Amino acid sequence: MKYDVAIVGGGAAGLALAVLLGRREKFNIAVFEGGARAGKKLAASGNGQGNISNGSIAPRNYHGGGSALAYKIISEQGEVYKSLFHGKFVQDERGRIYPAGRQASALSDSLLFDIKKCGVSIFTGAKVTEIKRDGGAFLGILADKSRFSAKCIVLCVGGKAQKQFGTDGSSYSLAQRFGHRITPLLPAIVQLKTDTADIKTLRGIRADCVVSAIVNGRECSRCRGDVIFTEYGVSGNAVFFVSSALAGESGAQINIEFAPDFSEDELAEDIRAKQSLGYERSELLACTLNNQIGRAIVRRAASGDPAVIAHTAKHFTLPVLGTLGFDYAQVTRGGVDMHDISDELESKLCRNLFFAGEVLDVDGDCGGYNLTWALASAAKVASVICGRER
Ligand SMILES: Cc1cc2nc3c(=O)[nH]c(=O)nc-3n(C[C@H](O)[C@H](O)[C@H](O)COP(=O)(O)OP(=O)(O)OC[C@H]3O[C@@H](n4cnc5c(N)ncnc54)[C@H](O)[C@@H]3O)c2cc1C
Missing domain, CATH: 3.50.50.60 (FAD/NAD(P)-binding domain)
Structure with a gap:
């Protein structure tokens, strides 16, 4: 024809x-x-x-x-x-x-x-x-x-x-x-493989967070939205958004800012209030954050200091080890x-x-x-x- x-x-x-x-x-x-x-x-x-x-x-x-x-x-x-x-x-x-x-x-x-x-x-x-x-x-x-x-x-x-x-x-x-x-050609808008040592207990949990992509110490993308914790690392629409900035980059990190509606000072204040009521250390972020997430933050902070715990909640960095690749990516870079x-x-x-x-x-x-x-x-x-x- x-x-x-x-x-x-x-x-x-x-x-x-x-x-x-x-x-x-x-x-x-x-x-x-x-x-x-x-x-x-x-x-x-x-x-x-x-x-x-x-x-x-x-x-x-x-x-x-x-x-x-x-x-x-x-x-x-x-x-x-x-x-x-x-x-x-x-x-x-x-x-x-x-x-x-x-x-x-x-x-x-x-x-x-x-x-x-x-x-x-x-x-x-x-x-x-x-x-x-x-x-x-x-x-x-x-x-x-x-x-x-x-x-x-x-x-x-x-x-x-x-x-x-x-x-x-x-x-x-x-x-x-x-x-x-x-x-x-590189996969973009894709799930990220990260170090999972500190997020093992969070598999299957979805949280509203601000996620930033960091390359060579510089923030190159930022998005508020869902983060889903998985056995390989992280997924969710905020992760997809920042993943584009990480295509082809090595040595990158993502920073997860939990509880985006509250400042670091407000979180510290909340923790202090719970400490004065006699809360267990592992429960210091209860109610404000998902219990498992709160415990993971307290474990990582390795300190009872409210300012340190609040800072950890706002700066939960994970080294990026790669992506799930083209089979899972939504789009092709290149x-x-x-x-x-x-x-x-x-x-x-x-x-x-x-x-x-x-x-x-x-x-x-x-x-x-x-x-x-x-x-x-x-x-x-x-x-x-x-x-x-x-
Ligand atoms: C799961 C998923 C969800 C997405 N969600 C969104 C979204 O919500 N919003 C958004 O903006 N983007 C989204 N994207 C990205 C978006 O869908 C694509 O960027 C867009 O579809 C690209 O359009 P396209 O026509 O260029 O290519 P495609 O839509 O990929 O179409 C290419 C077509 O060409 C055909 N083809 C290939 N080679 C040949 C050939 N040799 N002969 C004949 N036919 C051939 C293929 O079978 C295919 O049907 C998503 C992608 C995926 C995978």
Whole structure:
């Protein structure tokens, strides 16, 4: 079959692009998705609730060689999710934007509904294994050896995070075939392995904390949110957020600040009050903190001095030993090198070859920033392709 635009990858970026181009009714478009179902990762995003964007987006929320361009494109494209999806959205106290029904699957359903309505062809179980130049067009070859031809190709193949969603990193080779370089790939937004000696008794406990990432003695990221203690170290949304700042760093630490609603002085005062009532040392943080957490802090403080115990509660540092890796990461740090990508997200090495989403060397913080990039980059490519056809 011959298409005007072939979109490789039916994830957030690929499906959004198909809808935005399909609404123009002037292109013959096909989406090739390697998995059995398109939009699978989008439908699992945000713990199944679909954290589609964030009300507060700043340059510091993006990382990688394409971070400055990503921020520019995101600012230029505005709130893409509003025009893309049918339905209402809500924003929580941390700026995270969700569909009001809190169902991520509704997001992929909405895109698939529009794709069908616009008459875009969508092929599932259709892994593209090779793309080559064929005169003025492209020839695409699928795993089952079937072929298609297209005037324009957009690679929306994602990265290397969580291969169960069809993203095992093998599709970077489609870009490499045209001479594109891939920057070093690292797992980001991921659980951290830490020294567990002082947190063994806390397994399974979730606490609201302020977590900071510390590299070479300098705090480089900070977030308030959930910390979940596990057998390997720590998880939870605050950990995911700061983990991005630790990708590829060695000798890093995280600092956990317990009881974020109370100052160190207030904690010391609480401890003194309990001491004067005759509380056991191990119970000096009872009621103010989870009992197990309170005991772990007192054990670590190794002193009965209220100021020392309070200080320990606010400076509970853990050496970071690594991450759980790509199988658990939400996003890939690194990707197609931006030096060979134009500001229109087109290859500088091959005309009419475009890129959108996580495949590029751009990653965002935890909190809706990655789906924001997937949609904004798709919207950018759609506007460039439509502009050329005018
Ligand atoms: C569990 C989880 C939860 C997340 N939650 C959030 C969240 O709440 N908010 C947020 O902003 N971000 C979240 N993210 C990150 C976000 O989902 C991704 O950054 C985003 O989906 C990237 O979109 P994409 O279209 O570039 O790639 P993907 O969504 O990864 O899609 C790529 C698609 O391409 C297909 N593909 C790959 N190679 C080929 C090939 N050769 N031929 C055909 N098809 C191919 C894959 O099967 C896949 O369907 C989450 C990630 C995970 C794993």
